Amino acid sequence: MVTETIPVVDLSSKNLIHGTPTWVSACNDVRKAMEQHGCFKAIFYGGGGDSSSSTQLHNDIFAAAGELFSLPTETKQRNTSSKPYFDYFGQSQLFPLTESLAVDHPTSSLATRSFADVMWPAGNLSFCESTISFSKVTAELDQTVMRIICESYGVDGGHYEYYLEAANYVLRFYRYTVPKTAGESNVGLGAHADKSMISILRQSIRGLQIKAPDDDSWVEVDEMSPSSFLVMAGDALMAWSNGRIKSCRHQVIMSEKETRYSVGLSSVINGVVHIPTELGYYSSSNDDDGEVEEEESGKPFRCRAFDHFGLLQFIRSGEAKNYDSAIQDYCGVV
Ligand SMILES: O=C(O)CCC(=O)C(=O)O
Numbered sequence: 217m218v219t220e221t222i223p224v225v226d227l228s229s230k231n232l233i234h235g236t237p238t239w240v241s242a243c244n245d246v247r248k249a250m251e252q253h254g255c256f257k258a259i260f261y262g263g264g265g266d267s268s269s270s271t272q273l274h275n276d277i278f279a280a281a282g283e284l285f286s287l288p289t290e291t292k293q294r295n296t297s298s299k300p301y302f303d304y305f306g307q308s309q310l311f312p313l314t315e316s317l318a319v320d321h322p323t324s325s326l327a328t329r330s331f332a333d334v335m336w337p338a339g340n341l342s343f344c345e346s347t348i349s350f351s352k353v354t355a356e357l358d359q360t361v362m363r364i365i366c367e368s369y370g371v372d373g374g375h376y377e378y379y380l381e382a383a384n385y386v387l388r389f390y391r392y393t394v395p396k397t398a399g400e401s402n403v404g405l406g407a408h409a410d411k412s413m414i415s416i417l418r419q420s421i422r423g424l425q426i427k428a429p430d431d432d433s434w435v436e437v438d439e440m441s442p443s444s445f446l447v448m449a450g451d452a453l454m455a456w457s458n459g460r461i462k463s464c465r466h467q468v469i470m471s472e473k474e475t476r477y478s479v480g481l482s483s484v485i486n487g488v489v490h491i492p493t494e495l496g497y498y499s500s501s502n503d504d505d506g507e508v509e510e511e512e513s514g515k516p517f518r519c520r521a522f523d524h525f526g527l528l529q530f531i532r533s534g535e536a537k538n539y540d541s542a543i544q545d546y547c548g549v550v
């Protein structure tokens with residue numbers, strides 16, 4: 217384990233106004249962090265928020281998580297969805313310490329209420345309020361990051377507009393218990409990169425580790441302040457950026473003797489992930505139309521536009537030969 221630090225970018229400034237020098241330097245910092253590490257820690261309060269409101273959000277969301285996981289397993293298993301990976305995970309032989317539930321559209325009061333009504337037949341107003349408030353701040357951060365990324369690559373503004381329209385957010389709650397015996401594995405989640413565009417995480421105690429960019433070591437994400445979020449690039453964003461941004465490989469190792477909770481908001485495009493034409497070209501050998509594009513962007517495309525839920529379904533159904541390279545199998549340009 218190395219103690220290499222994860223970049224920190226302050227996006228909380230009241231001066232973070234589009235086009236100002238603060239904005240331009242945030243653009244540079246975010247892009248550099250995403251290209252080199254696939255992640256960064258964002259300091260962010262949300263519009264109108266401050267450090268006391270973020271402490272409140274932090275306490276409330278983990279209180280909500282505690283309440284959710286204290287429900288009987290049969291109740292939690294009622295968290296089903298027609299969308300792949302938007303449902304209950306638990307009782308896994310591979311990761312027995314781990315349990316997780318997903319709230320689809322967690323910034324919407326209607327959708328969050330319908331999740332809560334399944335868990336608590338009489339409803340649970342405080343759970344809904346905490347989930348919606350936390351998700352709204354996190355989604356605002358997600359959109360700020362995507363806007364910064366689009367601008368910093370100089371891609372057509374339509375890509376950002378499309379993201380605002382098409383991003384389907386899902387909020388996942390996780391609980392990891394402590395291994396019962398010294399011999400039991402302490403792996404909460406094995407090494408993986410998310411298949412989302414962006415995932416934003418908050419943890420109650422340490423446990424999350426990030427793969428160092430240039431070697432095989434892991435960097436521990438230390439305890440986070442209530443105003444900091446870990447922003448990670450998913451495989452879909454890697455494809456979107458034509459490989460400029462690396463998706464963030466991460467794992468969870470239960471090193472503390474205490475139950476760990478985490479909450480993560482991920483974005484999945486409801487429809488096609490369009491790869492900006494500014495970020496590459498299809499060479500004559502891989503272009504269906506036989507057209508040779510301008511080569512000014514210098515990088516042949518590695519993926520074609522793809523349906524994001526189609527990719528998730530491809531993995532869930534077992535069609536993908538290998539989880540890690542699924543995106544290449546699904547829409548890669550050979
Ligand atoms: O619990 C965590 O910190 C990580 C969760 C995770 O990897 C995920 O949501 O994909």
Ligand SMILES: [Fe+2]
Nearest residue numbers: 408409410466
């Ligand atoms: Fe993950």
